[in-house]
Amino acid sequence: MSTAEILIPRDLLKIWLAFGNEMALTPSLRRFMEARFGTDLSDVRVHTGAVASHLCDTLKARALTLGNDILFADGEYEPYSAEGRWLVAHELVHVLQQRAADSPVLSWRASWSSGSSETVALGDDEDTCEAEADRLAAEVIDGGLRSAVTPDRSGAIRGARRVQQAAAAQQPAAPAPRHYPRPRLVSSAG
Numbered sequence: 001m002s003t004a005e006i007l008i009p010r011d012l013l014k015i016w017l018a019f020g021n022e023m024a025l026t027p028s029l030r031r032f033m034e035a036r037f038g039t040d041l042s043d044v045r046v047h048t049g050a051v052a053s054h055l056c057d058t059l060k061a062r063a064l065t066l067g068n069d070i071l072f073a074d075g076e077y078e079p080y081s082a083e084g085r086w087l088v089a090h091e092l093v094h095v096l097q098q099r100a101a102d103s104p105v106l107s108w109r110a111s112w113s114s115g116s117s118e119t120v121a122l123g124d125d126e127d128t129c130e131a132e133a134d135r136l137a138a139e140v141i142d143g144g145l146r147s148a149v150t151p152d153r154s155g156a157i158r159g160a161r162r163v164q165q166a167a168a169a170q171q172p173a174a175p176a177p178r179h180y181p182r183p184r185l186v187s188s189a190g
Contacts, residue, residue: 020049022069025088029079033092036140044095047071063087065094082141089137096149097129 022045025033034041047069056064056073064071070091078084132149139146 020047020051020071022047022049026079029085029088032085033089033140036089036144037092037096038145039096041092041095043068044092045069046077048074048077063091065091065098067098068095070095086137086141089140090133092140093133093136093149094129097132100149 024030025041025044025046030041030044045068052064052071053074056062056071056076062073062076070088076084076087079088136145136149
């Protein structure tokens, strides 16, 4: 497994994303989320176009947060469904983490495995930013943020927590280990 780190200047990313469909959060969604997060989200932009979808698909992610920009894979931006609202809340936690980190450059850490299909993983199952985003999104949907958001000091781009699960699902299952009885010493004393 090899690891690569790509640094993306925010200004360059903004130019690239400008070619996709960009919109603010809908007024009702923004009011809902601002009331629960207790912060202004007017600068958050949602991207649902081909560029955003292609990047998410390439990384096998449902959504990605890049500073104040949230990119959604095709069909994943569903703010009126329960799951869609949770996904938006999850990504908004990443917006707040990255705001607190306040880095002019976004660092994208990805791992590629060589095999029949290329897989990309962002973070891992133990990733504290992902765990925090899951927990705080549940709090937000459940009535409001009760905990503080921890800055993402790495400034890393984070995807939905299902990134690794999707990559793992594409790998063939390993054969089950065989269990053989343990040899025992039998005494032939008579």
